[in-house]
Amino acid sequence: MNHFDFGKELFDRIQELAPQSLKLRTYQKDETIYHVGHEPEGLYFIKSGLVGLVDIAKNGDESLLRVFGHEHFFGHRSLISEEPYHATSIALKKTNILFINKEDLKNLCQDNSELLLYIAKVLAKELRRSEIRLKDMSSKKVADRIIESLIFLKTRYPHHKWTRREIGEFCGAKTETVSRTLSSLEQQGLIKREGRSIMIPEPQLLLDFIHKEEERHKI
Amino acid sequence: MNHFDFGKELFDRIQELAPQSLKLRTYQKDETIYHVGHEPEGLYFIKSGLVGLVDIAKNGDESLLRVFGHEHFFGHRSLISEEPYHATSIALKKTNILFINKEDLKNLCQDNSELLLYIAKVLAKELRRSEIRLKDMSSKKVADRIIESLIFLKTRYPHHKWTRREIGEFCGAKTETVSRTLSSLEQQGLIKREGRSIMIPEPQLLLDFIHKEEERHKI
DNA sequence: CGATAGATTGAGAGTTTTCAACCGATGTGG
DNA sequence: CCACATCGGTTGAAAACTCTCAATCTATCG
Numbered sequence: 001m002n003h004f005d006f007g008k009e010l011f012d013r014i015q016e017l018a019p020q021s022l023k024l025r026t027y028q029k030d031e032t033i034y035h036v037g038h039e040p041e042g043l044y045f046i047k048s049g050l051v052g053l054v055d056i057a058k059n060g061d062e063s064l065l066r067v068f069g070h071e072h073f074f075g076h077r078s079l080i081s082e083e084p085y086h087a088t089s090i091a092l093k094k095t096n097i098l099f100i101n102k103e104d105l106k107n108l109c110q111d112n113s114e115l116l117l118y119i120a121k122v123l124a125k126e127l128r129r130s131e132i133r134l135k136d137m138s139s140k141k142v143a144d145r146i147i148e149s150l151i152f153l154k155t156r157y158p159h160h161k162w163t164r165r166e167i168g169e170f171c172g173a174k175t176e177t178v179s180r181t182l183s184s185l186e187q188q189g190l191i192k193r194e195g196r197s198i199m200i201p202e203p204q205l206l207l208d209f210i211h212k213e214e215e216r217h218k219i
Numbered sequence: 220m221n222h223f224d225f226g227k228e229l230f231d232r233i234q235e236l237a238p239q240s241l242k243l244r245t246y247q248k249d250e251t252i253y254h255v256g257h258e259p260e261g262l263y264f265i266k267s268g269l270v271g272l273v274d275i276a277k278n279g280d281e282s283l284l285r286v287f288g289h290e291h292f293f294g295h296r297s298l299i300s301e302e303p304y305h306a307t308s309i310a311l312k313k314t315n316i317l318f319i320n321k322e323d324l325k326n327l328c329q330d331n332s333e334l335l336l337y338i339a340k341v342l343a344k345e346l347r348r349s350e351i352r353l354k355d356m357s358s359k360k361v362a363d364r365i366i367e368s369l370i371f372l373k374t375r376y377p378h379h380k381w382t383r384r385e386i387g388e389f390c391g392a393k394t395e396t397v398s399r400t401l402s403s404l405e406q407q408g409l410i411k412r413e414g415r416s417i418m419i420p421e422p423q424l425l426l427d428f429i430h431k432e433e434e435r436h437k438i
Numbered sequence: 439c440g441a442t443a444g445a446t447t448g449a450g451a452g453t454t455t456t457c458a459a460c461c462g463a464t465g466t467g468g
Numbered sequence: 469c470c471a472c473a474t475c476g477g478t479t480g481a482a483a484a485c486t487c488t489c490a491a492t493c494t495a496t497c498g
Contacts, residue, residue, distance in 0.1 A: 055350070057358030065350045080336075081343035086351065113332050117299075120339040123346055124300035130349040131274070131284045132305060137356040138391030139276030142454065164477065172357030174455060179478055195463060196476070361486065383445065393487060398446055414495060415444070 008071040010118050011045045014100060014108060021104040027091040036088045040078040042101045046070060049095025050160050054169070055087040064169040066126065067092070069157045076119050077126075079105070092160065137172055144210050145171040146181045150191075151203055161197055227290040229337050230264045233319060233327060240323040246310040255307045259297040261320045265289060268314025269379050273388070274306040283388040285345065286311070288376045295338050296345075298324070311379065356391055363429050364390040365400045369410075370422055380416055 014022065024047075027033055033044065033051060044051075046068055053066040053074065065087050068074040078085045079102060109115045136145055149171040153162050164178040173181075182198065185191045190206050192199040200206060233241065243266075246252055252263065252270060263270075265287055272285040272293065284306055287293045297304045298321060328334045355364055368390040372381050383397040392400075401417065404410045409425050411418040419425060 055354050057354055059358055061358040063354040063357055065353065077343045077346055080339050081347065082340070083344070083347065086347045110332075113329075113335070116332070116335055116339060120299050120335060120342060121301070123339060123342040124296045125302070127296055127342055127346045127349060128300065128302065128305045130346060130353060134284065134349060134353050134356065134391075135274050135276055135282040137353065138282055139278055139280040172353075175477080176456085176479085177454065179476095183478075394444085395446080395488085396486065398444095402446070 006071070006118075006122070007045060007073040010073060010115060011071075011098060013112070013115065014105075017108055017112065018104060021100050021108075022098045023100075025097045025099050027095045027097065029091055029093050031091045033089040033091060033095075033097070034075065034085055036086065037084050039084055040075060040082075040102060042075065042099055043073055043079060043105050044075045044089075045073045045098040045100075047096040047098055049097075050092040050157060051089050051095055052092045052166075053087050053089050062169045063172070064166060065130075067153070067157065067170075069160075073122075077123065080119065080123065092166075133171075142171070142173045142177055143181050143184075146173055146178055147185070147206055147210050150198065151200065151206060154198070154200060155203070163196070225290075225337075225341065226264060226292040229292060229334060230290075230317060232331070232334060233324075236327055236331065237319075237323060240319050240327075241317045242319075244316045244318050246314045246316065248310055248312050250310045252308040252310060252314075252316070253294065253304055255305060256303050258303055259294060259301075259321060261294065261318055262292055262298060262324050263294045263308075264292045264317040264319075266315040266317055268316075269311040269376060270308050270314055271311045271385075272306050272308050281388045282391070283385060284349075286372070286376060286389075288379075292341075296342065299338065299342065311385075352390075361390070361392045361396055362400050362403075365392055365397055366404070366425055366429055369417065370419065370425060373417070373419060374422070382415070 011022075022045075027049070034040070036055060048070060050070075051068040051072075051074060052064050053068070055063050055065060057063065066074070068089075074089060075085075105115075136148070140148075146167060149167050150162075153160075153167065153170065164175045164182070167173070168175050168178045182191065182193065185206075186193050188209075190200075190202075190209060192201060230241075241264075246268070253259070255274060267289060269289075270287040270291075270293060271283050272287070274282050274284060276282065285293070287308075293308060294304075324334075355367070359367075365386060368386050369381075372379075372386065372389065383394045383401070386392070387394050387397045401410065401412065404425075405412050407428075409419075409421075409428060411420060
């Protein structure tokens with residue numbers, strides 16, 4: 001939570017080196033940017049908006065694997081590993097994107113080794129986050145996962161109105177479970193709900209609450 | 220599952236470029252190689268043996284996040300992201316390792332850009348795998364996760380005698396649940412147990428079984 | 439051969455989901 | 469601007485799943 005996974009520096013540099021290779025694209029809410037299984041074509045940088053990396057399981061359950069916001073880039077994982085996309089990216093709201101072609105990026109990287117290092121760093125941080133979530137899936141109860149996701153999503157992307165569904169897809173919980181948890185948190189005065197939106201008056205209180213929970217569950 | 224995440228090519232190259240920077244180390248079974256929270260000191264390459272990347276949750280639950288076998292390297296994630304280790308690496312059996320110092324590796328990478336690309340590729344593949352497991356944690360029932368882990372671990376590391384505990388820690392299940400699932404699979408003739416070791420006579424049958432399960436659970 | 443760690447099994451408890459019904463906010467077309 | 473359709477949210481009760489706890493068993497090793 002300490003620092004956001006960046007992106008700006010990478011695209012500032014690309015802007016500097018090869019501005020002509022950047023193409024502007026606009027996506028509407030719920031529009032698919034790329035599809036699971038397809039071959040990667042390039043790298044995407046978010047000028048404005050919000051993008052979710054989602055995967056739909058065979059049973060129909062959706063998972064929100066990663067979220068990319070203002071000045072983040074995405075599409076890099078499949079590009080580097082030279083595999084088809086393992087998930088689908090969808091605009092969570094109207095989103096403006098700068099796109100750079102795979103070949104153009106490759107050429108740039110060959111002459112500017114700091115670009116690849118930059119991308120590798122982001123990958124490494126994403127792997128860390130993913131594995132921590134993996135651990136949390138087996139060691140934490142839903143309520144705690146929901147609280148942590150809430151804090152994470154609201155802190156990183158405060159301008160998005162996160163739905164119960166999205167929160168659930170992010171932490172492996174059903175919409176109803178998220179709803180119940182939020183009700184309980186409001187009763188305890190830890191959050192405020194106004195219409196559909198959620199406010200966290202004192203994030204530290206919520207974090208303390210999780211830690212108390214963890215004590216309680218410890219052997 | 221198609222191809223193993225490599226490592227050999229990277230260390231062959233390092234061997235070629237700077238053999239004097241490689242140090243041989245030996246770890247006994249259950250010995251800690253590096254500790255969560257510590258600063259990374261270098262990169263590890265497995266000459267022989269098996270290493271698990273594990274994290275212990277506050278409630279005491281252990282997770283087996285990744286497994287590294289013959290000719291794999293590890294310790295790269297924290298090295299690239301320049302963060303403290305997010306988990307602990309432990310020898311799952313007696314293991315011989317080639318170690319290269321952080322600074323030596325950095326110098327090599329600066330002059331040989333293919334090394335970093337190689338590491339980045341592995342990171343990208345590991346992220347893919349981690350996110351697929353993340354999705355499976357919310358969409359699949361334990362039994363299916365256990366079967367998939369069994370196939371994965373036995374296919375990649377056939378020479379290790381995987382315990383119920385290790386399988387459980389890999390897929391988020393309790394030892395007893397793994398045991399029950401294995402009993403049921405044996406009754407159905409899908410696996411063979413001999414003493415503590417598990418054999419999969421016909422892996423395809425097991426995979427088909429999962430897919431049938433998934434059909435059954437579909438909406 | 440005894441000690442110990444790992445494995446198995448059953449019964450009961452706890453957690454989360456499922457299903458169903460209902461509520462409330464938001465936005466659109468008449 | 470209202471009526472209404474729609475989407476998201478809430479709540480309860482029951483079902484399903486997985487874990488916990490406890491007892492027992494059995495490989496394996498010194």
